[in-house]
Amino acid sequence: MLRIDHFTKSYGSKVAVDDLSLHIQPGEIYGFIGHNGAGKTTTIKSVVGILQFDEGEISVDGVSVKADPIGCKKKIAYIPDNPDLYEYMTGMQYLNFVGDIYGVSTADRKERIHALADTFELTGDLGQLISAYSHGMKQKLAIIAAWMHEPKLIIMDEPFVGLDPKASHILKEMMREMCDKGCAIFFSTHVLEVAEKLCDKVAIIKSGRLMRSGTMEEVKGDTSLESVFLEMDELNAMAAASKPAGEMEG
Numbered sequence: 283m284l285r286i287d288h289f290t291k292s293y294g295s296k297v298a299v300d301d302l303s304l305h306i307q308p309g310e311i312y313g314f315i316g317h318n319g320a321g322k323t324t325t326i327k328s329v330v331g332i333l334q335f336d337e338g339e340i341s342v343d344g345v346s347v348k349a350d351p352i353g354c355k356k357k358i359a360y361i362p363d364n365p366d367l368y369e370y371m372t373g374m375q376y377l378n379f380v381g382d383i384y385g386v387s388t389a390d391r392k393e394r395i396h397a398l399a400d401t402f403e404l405t406g407d408l409g410q411l412i413s414a415y416s417h418g419m420k421q422k423l424a425i426i427a428a429w430m431h432e433p434k435l436i437i438m439d440e441p442f443v444g445l446d447p448k449a450s451h452i453l454k455e456m457m458r459e460m461c462d463k464g465c466a467i468f469f470s471t472h473v474l475e476v477a478e479k480l481c482d483k484v485a486i487i488k489s490g491r492l493m494r495s496g497t498m499e500e501v502k503g504d505t506s507l508e509s510v511f512l513e514m515d516e517l518n519a520m521a522a523a524s525k526p527a528g529e530m531e532g
Contacts (some may be wrong), residue, residue, distance in 0.1 A: 283435050283466035284329065291324050292408045298324045299399035300490045301338070306466050306483070308434075311457055313481035314470040317513065321490040322470040323363065326439050327466070343434050355531040356384070359428035363439040363470075365420045369413035373404065373423050376516065377414060377430065384431035398426040401452055417444040425453060429460070436460065438469035442476060454480055478507040486511060 284306040291299045299321040307314045316322050327333040329340055331351040340347040342354040344448040366434075368376055373476035373529040398469050399405040412420065421444045429434060437456075438449055443449050457467050457480065469475050478498060484507065493514055494501055 283343055284468055285339070285341045286329065287323070287339045289325065289328065289335060289340060289479060291328055291333065291335040292361040298490050302487070302492050303442060304485055304492070306468050308464045308466050309461050310482045311467045311480055312485065313477035313484040314468065315477060315484060315507070320487045322487060323439055326352055326470060330358060330437055331355060333445055337435075348496045355371055358437055359431070359433040361424050361428050361438040361441055363443060365424035367412050367423060369411065372411055373408035373415070376423065377408070377427055380427040381430060386431050394430050395426065400427055402426065402449060418449065419446055422449060426477065429456065434465055436465060436467045439469070440471060440523060441469055442471065442473055474508045474511060478502065486514065490513070
């Protein structure tokens with residue numbers, strides 16, 4: 283569903299992501315793990331067509347992001363880490379706007395908005411301006427908008443930030459249900475316990491380079507994802523400390 287092949291993205295002389303390759307299959311929940319600045323958001327923004335990139339290829343359901351960006355965007359939904367919504371609209375106006383963009387029929391739109399808004403206890407707030415929403419309410423609205431057109435691929439950057447425990451639980455169930463229907467989900471998170479319980483596969487990125495990827499069992503073995511992540515940090519710190527001064531990065 284999502285193929286990232288030898289993807290490289292630089293900002294001037296700084297290489298943000300270096301030769302990254304990941305393949306996400308239909309039905310998979312794929313976690314993307316790394317520190318702040320590791321290259322997660324850069325990768326995600328390139329996948330959804332916000333950022334251009336230097337080398338490599340990214341395709342969604344066989345469609346190239348470079349060759350046909352609109353064709354790719356029709357197949358995906360994207361939830362950024364900080365949902366920037368049109369605050370001069372009401373919640374319902376925004377959802378109808380998204381429905382119009384994706385060509386969701388009036389009947390399907392009404393049914394899906396009703397079901398999803400009720401699930402997130404947001405129905406009574408859809409008539410309010412988004413400017414009056416809390417961060418958590420905006421996050422819920424962004425999730426409803428993303429699910430409304432039943433995309434083939436859902437991309438999320440730290441989707442659980444700002445959600446209360448009940449909403450987080452609901453989102454996890456929704457993610458699994460969508461993947462059971464053949465959708466694929468690729469998301470970044472700092473919450474390693476969530477990734478370990480929820481993901482079918484996971485990739486760990488550090489300083490723009492892929493450190494480890496595979497099924498959850500392959501990556502963590504008999505230990506925990508947190509232990510693997512911290513152990514890799516320690517090994518990298520030891521390797522950096524052992525370098526001669528001339529080989530240290532500037």
